[in-house]
Amino acid sequence: MTRQIRSIIVDDEQRHHDILGKMLETFCPNIELVGDAFSVDEAVALIQSEQPELVFLDIEMPEGNGFTLFDHFEEPAFEVIFTTAHDLYAINAIKYAALDYLLKPINIQELKNAVARAGKILAKLAPSREEEYQVLRENTKLQDRNYTKIALRSSEGIDFVEANRLLRVEANHVYSNFYLDNGKMIMVSKPLGDFEPLLESFNFFRVHKSHMVNLDHVEKYVKGKGGYLVLKDGSHVDVSVRKKEALLKKLV
Template identity: 65%
Template sequence: METEGTIKAIIVDDEARHHETLGKMLGNFCPEIEILGNAQNVSEAVSLIMDKSPQIIFLDIEMPGGNGFTLFDHFEEPPFEVIFTTAHDLYAINAIKYAALDYLMKPINIRELQDAVARAAKVINKKGVTVSSEKINVLKSNLKLEDQRFTKIALPSSDGIDFIEAEAIIRAEAERSYSNFYLQSGKKILVSKPLKEYEALLEQCNFFRVHKSHMINLTHLEKYVKGKGGYVIMKDGSHVDVSVRKKDDLLNRLM
């Protein structure tokens, strides 16, 4: 499906001023977006989606009567792309990141808005309009975790998205603007994002950045070998250098 230059969208937010602000920003800086309407809660959003068939939903997370995530309870395979908007809620943001979904922090930055719209447009033009059910399932399962320790992470590659248990990842290696993820199974996944995009998420899953180009899963660490910086040996037999400036932090973490 091609979008023929215009992408239909709706804004879901309980505050009218946010409808107006975001609408003006889209009109001025994302002219390819056509706003079909606004909704103030999930119930109104569902009706608007069924009536207008938008291709992108700008979805606020926190709203009276339930958060924006409940929108997905109404669609088995959501027929739209979604860009979340939020003023806070770090936990929700991390859940969104782990599911490889897009979000914007309020107040919304123009450049970040343009980038998010461009990413959504690329998906729409490539394969039609749908948020994969796998992404939504990962998001839902993460949001149910009371200890906020997410178990699955979405890794976008050239042929799709792999949803991997974090504990199955032995290490991650930076490769310019890409990243290589090495799994327990012996599989390697080349991800089309830099490693810094995953650093904060992986740190919550017992990963440690031992070098500017490497993060290791401490669960799979077999041995630290002394040296100026030294190196570590992982369970898969791989050797990973430890930078001098990271050495003390690593040893303190291991003690």
């Protein structure tokens, strides 16, 4: 028998409750909806009374940003799938903290994938995510900081690293290898494409289908058909022919 996941929907618009509720009923039968909330205050009360395992949380609500929900829980005992109709800034913060989000209008397959990932985490009785939520809180204040920590989930746990310490990110099939300035490499079970729009805000550039490079760590560009970059750690990264012109514009 499929394990049921006690869940709630938090959104200020009734139509979004109705749409998401129907999608979950139709395509995610393992989701058991135990309540609806239309504000952060209502969500806090509902979570305390119903103890859901999973919260579908809208970000932009008239009475308060959805992120403030975490201010009410010292150690959240639930997983979160964010929902939003816009706000790339907020999406960046979510992705850095390795949490899931769904962009409205919600895609059925993305919904199913997000629910499946949450189910796997819950089935393993994942340890406390308080540190991860703290990173999320910090990342929502990006405009006040030059850099912020990125939570990188690997098979060994979660590494919290400053973005300016990352030299490059290499695609490795469905994984991504993050290389730090101290020689450490962290393998994350997400494809490079998931990180591309996020890392660009930290002066990263995709120089090749298999590589994104932190331009702040570039020591030299060596000419060639596409050429290659030499980074501060001495590593060489090839540049694709089609990326060469755009790269040189950024470097000069």
